[in-house]
Amino acid sequence: MPATMHAVRVHTLGGPEVLAYEEIARPEPGPGEVLLRVHAAGVNPPDWYARRGFANIPEGMRPQVPLPFTPGTDVSGVVAALGPGVTEWQVGDEVFGLLRFPSLGARAYAEYTTSPVGDLARKPESVDHLHAAGVPMAGLTAYQFLFDHIKLEPGSRVLVNGAAGGVGHFAVQLAKDAGCHVIGVASGRHEAFLKELGVAEFVDYTQKVAGEAVRDVDCVLDSVGGPQAYRLLPAIKDGGVYSPIFLGEYGEEEMARRGIEKRGRQVRSDGGQMAELARLMDEGRLRTGVDSVFPLRDAAKAHERAEHGHIQGKIVLQVAD
Known part of the structure; x- marks a missing residue:
C-alpha cells in the first residue's frame, strides 16, 4: 500500500479554482475506524459551502x-485496512x-480516507461505485426527512420541490415506494426523468x-428554500407539514395561523439507514440518477x-478506475 496518495485540498477559501x-x-485508521480505498466520491452542497467558508450562512452561525482541508463526505470504495x-x-x-x-x-x-465503522454499509451489489457514491448524503437526507421527521404515512399527498436534484429524486422514489401520491416540482426539462421515477403529477415551476x-x-x-419559499404554503392543507432542507423565507406566521408544522433537522451519518437504502436499491425500488462524472483531478470542474x-x-x- 502506498505511503502517499492524491487528494483535492483547499488552502484558501474561494471559487472552484481553489x-x-x-x-x-x-x-x-484509528480505533473503531477503517481505511478506505475510495473508488468514487459524491459531490454535495456542503462541499462548496465549506470551500466558500459557509458564506451562505449568517456570520454568527458559520462553522x-x-x-x-480536503472536502467531501460521500464515498463508495473498498476496505483497505482495519484500525x-x-x-x-x-x-x-x-x-x-x-x-x-x-x-x-x-x-x-x-x-x-478513514471512516468510523458505524457510518458504513455494504455497497449495493446491483450498482457500481459511481452510482453508490451518489447515494449517501442525498439519500439519507430524503430518508430521514420523510420517515424520521415528517413520519410519512401511506396514502399521503407529498409535494417534492426541487424534485430532480440529489435529495429530490431520492425523495420522489422513497415516497412513491411508501405508497404516497407524489407531486414533483422542477423545470420542464426534467419531466420525463421524474415520471420514470414515479411522480403522479408534475409541475414545471417555469410555467406555473x-x-x-x-x-x-x-x-x-x-x-430549494431561499427567498419567497413561503409561496409553497398555499399548496399545504391546514395542519399539514412543511419540511425545508435549506435556509429560506418560510412564512412562519402563516404556518402558525394555519397549524402547519415545520419539521426537519440536519442530516446525520447512519450506517443502518445506509443499509436500508442499499436493500431498496438491490430490490430495484431505488436508483441513483447521475448528472455527470468527473475524474478526481477535475474536482474544480465538478464544482x-x-x-x-x-x-x-x-x-x-x-x-479509481
Whole structure:
C-alpha cells in the first residue's frame, strides 16, 4: 500500500479554482475506524459551502473551516485496512457511506480516507461505485426527512420541490415506494426523468407557481428554500407539514395561523439507514440518477457544474478506475 496518495485540498477559501489536486500522506485508521480505498466520491452542497467558508450562512452561525482541508463526505470504495479493535468489517469489503457528518473532516475527495465503522454499509451489489457514491448524503437526507421527521404515512399527498436534484429524486422514489401520491416540482426539462421515477403529477415551476397549481398536500419536502419559499404554503392543507432542507423565507406566521408544522433537522451519518437504502436499491425500488462524472483531478470542474444548477440527480467524482 502506498505511503502517499492524491487528494483535492483547499488552502484558501474561494471559487472552484481553489480546489488543488495534490500528493499528500495517506492517512492511518484509528480505533473503531477503517481505511478506505475510495473508488468514487459524491459531490454535495456542503462541499462548496465549506470551500466558500459557509458564506451562505449568517456570520454568527458559520462553522470554522480549518485550512488546508480536503472536502467531501460521500464515498463508495473498498476496505483497505482495519484500525485497532475493528471486527465489523474485513479487508476487501465493498462499502459506502456518509462519513462523519455533520462534523467536518470526512476528507472524501481522496484516493484513501478513514471512516468510523458505524457510518458504513455494504455497497449495493446491483450498482457500481459511481452510482453508490451518489447515494449517501442525498439519500439519507430524503430518508430521514420523510420517515424520521415528517413520519410519512401511506396514502399521503407529498409535494417534492426541487424534485430532480440529489435529495429530490431520492425523495420522489422513497415516497412513491411508501405508497404516497407524489407531486414533483422542477423545470420542464426534467419531466420525463421524474415520471420514470414515479411522480403522479408534475409541475414545471417555469410555467406555473406550485403554490397556486396544487392544493391539499399533506406535506412538502422543499429541497430549494431561499427567498419567497413561503409561496409553497398555499399548496399545504391546514395542519399539514412543511419540511425545508435549506435556509429560506418560510412564512412562519402563516404556518402558525394555519397549524402547519415545520419539521426537519440536519442530516446525520447512519450506517443502518445506509443499509436500508442499499436493500431498496438491490430490490430495484431505488436508483441513483447521475448528472455527470468527473475524474478526481477535475474536482474544480465538478464544482463549476454544480454552480450552474439545474442538476438532474447527482454529480460524482471518479477516483479509481
